[in-house]
Amino acid sequence: MWNERYSRTEYIYGEEPNKFLEEQLPKIKPGVIIFPCEGEGRNAVYAATLGWEVLAFDSSEAGKAKAMKLTQMKNVSIDYQIEDANNIEYPDDSADAIAFIYAHFPTELRNSMLAKANKWLKTGGTIILEAFNPLQLNNTSGGPKDPSFLYTEEILTNAFPDFDFKILESVKIELNEGAFHKGMADVVRFVGVKK
Secondary structure, eight states, rough: HHHHHHHHOTTTTTTTOOOHHHHHHSOOOOOOEEEESOOHHHHHEEEEEEOEEEEEEEEEHHHHHHHHHHHHHHTTOOOEEEOOOTTOOTTTTTTTEEEEEOOOHHHHHHHHHHHHHHHEEEEEEEEEEEEEEEEGGGSSSSOOOGGGSSSOOOHHHHHHOOOOOOEEEEEEEEETTTTTTTEEEEEEEEEEEEO
């Protein structure tokens, strides 16, 4: 599905970064950042323009091709791996930040990915997350239709018990991220620092 979706000429979620990421990332000193399920690369490329060393992965070849095109347009470089979320690995304590921007998974894989992120992140490192919450099922602005793929504050509280929570909120926002993220949306936003 993703290869087919990303094969369109236009960037289906736009070329600009997610607004929440754009608000939060400049507050952190640049280092190594990981972007799971990075798709067409808009967020990873943005991080690279701020001086971050960017590691990204996705299972879509078409997504990577568009991300690489975007790096050329912005004159930056990123390390983008084609890998399945089940199999991806990075060294423990190697990342200064991890950004989950609409990275939705089935329950078991989500739990595994959040546990991996905890391992990959250095002490003092930051997780930034924006994802749809269950109220999004009432909206037409995008996202999974399977409730088990959606995030709640409780899921994040349980996943990161040893974190200092800077932001954890469920909010209604106006999305304007390309053709596939447009309109009113219900999201969870999270910024946490590993103790």
